[in-house]
Amino acid sequence: MESSFTQQEPTTIQHLFAQIADRYDLANTLLSLGFDSWWRAYVSARILKWAPHDVLDLATGSGVLAEAIIKRIPAARVVGADFCAPMLAVASRRGIRELVVADGLALPFIAERFDVVTIAFGLRNMASYEKALSEVRRVLRTGGRIVVLDFSLPGPPLLSIYRFYLHHLLPLFAGWLTGEPEAYRYFSQSVESFPKGEAMLELLRTSDFANCGAKRLTLGIVTVYVGQKA
Numbered sequence: 266m267e268s269s270f271t272q273q274e275p276t277t278i279q280h281l282f283a284q285i286a287d288r289y290d291l292a293n294t295l296l297s298l299g300f301d302s303w304w305r306a307y308v309s310a311r312i313l314k315w316a317p318h319d320v321l322d323l324a325t326g327s328g329v330l331a332e333a334i335i336k337r338i339p340a341a342r343v344v345g346a347d348f349c350a351p352m353l354a355v356a357s358r359r360g361i362r363e364l365v366v367a368d369g370l371a372l373p374f375i376a377e378r379f380d381v382v383t384i385a386f387g388l389r390n391m392a393s394y395e396k397a398l399s400e401v402r403r404v405l406r407t408g409g410r411i412v413v414l415d416f417s418l419p420g421p422p423l424l425s426i427y428r429f430y431l432h433h434l435l436p437l438f439a440g441w442l443t444g445e446p447e448a449y450r451y452f453s454q455s456v457e458s459f460p461k462g463e464a465m466l467e468l469l470r471t472s473d474f475a476n477c478g479a480k481r482l483t484l485g486i487v488t489v490y491v492g493q494k495a
Contacts, residue, residue, distance in 0.1 A: 305330050320341050321381070322334065324386070327356050332359050347367070382412070384413050386415055390455065395471075395472060398469065408494060476493040478491050
């Protein structure tokens with residue numbers, strides 16, 4: 266299936282997320298059938314093995330992944346950054362203490378600041394994947410790791426069923442739930458357009474990350490990508 270998706274302007278995306286901020290988590294839980302919490306648990310458990318001191322959760326949104334990391338690794342300092350202030354207001358209500366309104370293409374952090382940078386369902390919303398990854402690499406310490414969690418596509422025979430859900434049922438139900446069907450039409454298109462599998466690994470490698478790997482979860486509906494700053 267070829268995608269005709271065109272990346273939205275950052276201000277348009279910012280507005281879409283601002284409109285759905287208060288119901289974003291409820292919609293995600295219902296639409297993922299509760300698997301979203303398991304995906305976050307997997308990521309936080311994987312990060313725990315690296316014993317990081319400083320973690321940046323980029324595109325933190327409502328802070329659900331940052332919260333999971335804080336609970337899993339209480340000794341770590343976790344900073345959440347997002348370009349949408351209304352989403353950060355939701356994260357603040359979760360008790361996430363360090364929150365920064367920030368553009369992922371121009372992060373307000375010094376070089377070599379973090380041991381781990383996570384991006385859950387956020388890289389595909391950025392205007393330039395390459396520039397965002399370059400900024401992530403800049404703020405990572407040598408040996409630090411990037412973790413990208415995002416939607417991918419399952420293989421046959423589930424693929425056709427999943428695409429029908431993604432492009433027809435999901436926008437209809439989520440639009441009714443949040444009152445913003447346009448946000449979820451954008452979501453469906455962005456999932457199709459986002460680099461997946463080997464394409465995403467190649468993007469990480471060309472952004473100067475080493476030891477890149479991918480782990481498909483839930484029949485390939487999401488994939489966790491990992492790279493390391495050499």
